[in-house]
Amino acid sequence: MDGQSGTMSPKAFQAIAALAKEEAGLVLTQGKATMIQSRLRKRVRALGLTDVDAYAKFVTSREGEAERRNMVSALTTNVSHFFRESHHFDLLRNLAFPALIDRATRGGKVRIWSAGCSSGQEPYSIAMSLLAMSPELAQRDVLILATDIDPNILSFAQAATFSEQQVAGITDAMKKSFLTRTGEDGKYQVNAPIRRLVRFRELNLHGDWPMRAKFDVIFCRNVVIYFDPQDQAALWPRFHAALDSNGWMMLGHSERISDSALNLFTSVGPTAYRPVQAVPGTAQVKR
Ligand SMILES: C[S@@+](CC[C@H](N)C(=O)[O-])C[C@H]1O[C@@H](n2cnc3c(N)ncnc32)[C@H](O)[C@@H]1O
Known part of the structure; x- marks a missing residue:
C-alpha cells in the first residue's frame, strides 16, 4: 500500500x-x-x-x-427513502392496517418491526401511514421496533431531522400533519406523535433477537441482499417464527425468500409474503 x-x-x-x-x-x-x-x-x-x-x-x-x-x-450501505417501494404501503393500507387499527382501537397490541431500518425513513413512513389512517393510534398500544447493526445511522434516525430532499417522498398532506420546519436551512423534524411510535435498537440480524412478542408486520427490505445465500437462508425460519401467524412480511425489490424456506411463506404481491398458516379467507392480492 x-x-x-x-x-x-x-x-x-x-x-x-x-x-x-x-x-x-x-x-x-x-x-x-x-x-x-x-x-x-x-x-x-x-x-x-x-x-x-x-x-x-x-x-x-x-x-x-x-x-x-x-x-x-x-x-454498510444506508440508502433509504420515505415511502420507498410504495406498493408495500398501499398493500398494507388496503389489506393489513384496517384490522390492526381495529385491534389497537379496542385496546389490543400492534407490533411492527423494521429490520435494517437505516436512517429511519422506513419506520417513520410506517408510523405516518398508521396515524394518517387513525390519529388516535398515538394513544394506543402500537409500537414500531426499528433495528439496525449500525449505531451511527441509528443516532441519525433517532434525531429524526431530514433535509428538504429527503422528505421529497412524503405527500404535502402528510408533511403538514407530521413534519415541522426546524429553522435550520430547509430541514424538517418528524413530529413527536410519529417519533413516539418508533423505538430504535441496535441489533445484528445474525445474532440473538431478544424480542419475545410476535410481529404483525415485518419489513426487512434491501438488507439481506448484502448477505450470502446461506446466511439469507438461515434468516427465513427466524423471521417466520417472529411473525404472527396472520402477519405480513415485506422484502426489498431485488430480494426473494430462499427456495429452502418457500414452504414457510405465501407470496401475496411483489416481495410481499404471509406465513403459510395465515388465516384462510383473509384478503390476499394476486401476484
Ligand atoms: C440499504 S439499507 C435499507 C434501509 C431500509 N430498510 C430501506 O429499504 O430503505 C440496509 C441497512 O441494513 C443494515 N444492515 C446490514 N447488515 C446488517 C446486519 N447484519 N444486521 C442488521 N442490520 C444490518 C445496514 O446498516 C443498513 O442500514
Whole structure:
C-alpha cells in the first residue's frame, strides 16, 4: 500500500472482507475494493493511521476490537427513502392496517418491526401511514421496533431531522400533519406523535433477537441482499417464527425468500409474503 490515495493490498482486502463477514454477514467482493477503500478512508484519518493497510492490521488486532463497530458502520450501505417501494404501503393500507387499527382501537397490541431500518425513513413512513389512517393510534398500544447493526445511522434516525430532499417522498398532506420546519436551512423534524411510535435498537440480524412478542408486520427490505445465500437462508425460519401467524412480511425489490424456506411463506404481491398458516379467507392480492 502506498499512502491514502494508493491501492489496498489484496491481503488487507481479504482481512477486511473476512472481518465484515464475521461481524455483520456482509459479503464484500473484490469488485467493490475501490468503494470499500474509499469508505474506510474516513476511519483511517480519524485514527491517524497512514493507510487502509495499516487500518486492516489494526482493526483485525485485539486492540482494534472496539473499532469494529465503526468499520461495520463505514461499510454498510444506508440508502433509504420515505415511502420507498410504495406498493408495500398501499398493500398494507388496503389489506393489513384496517384490522390492526381495529385491534389497537379496542385496546389490543400492534407490533411492527423494521429490520435494517437505516436512517429511519422506513419506520417513520410506517408510523405516518398508521396515524394518517387513525390519529388516535398515538394513544394506543402500537409500537414500531426499528433495528439496525449500525449505531451511527441509528443516532441519525433517532434525531429524526431530514433535509428538504429527503422528505421529497412524503405527500404535502402528510408533511403538514407530521413534519415541522426546524429553522435550520430547509430541514424538517418528524413530529413527536410519529417519533413516539418508533423505538430504535441496535441489533445484528445474525445474532440473538431478544424480542419475545410476535410481529404483525415485518419489513426487512434491501438488507439481506448484502448477505450470502446461506446466511439469507438461515434468516427465513427466524423471521417466520417472529411473525404472527396472520402477519405480513415485506422484502426489498431485488430480494426473494430462499427456495429452502418457500414452504414457510405465501407470496401475496411483489416481495410481499404471509406465513403459510395465515388465516384462510383473509384478503390476499394476486401476484
Ligand atoms: C440499504 S439499507 C435499507 C434501509 C431500509 N430498510 C430501506 O429499504 O430503505 C440496509 C441497512 O441494513 C443494515 N444492515 C446490514 N447488515 C446488517 C446486519 N447484519 N444486521 C442488521 N442490520 C444490518 C445496514 O446498516 C443498513 O442500514
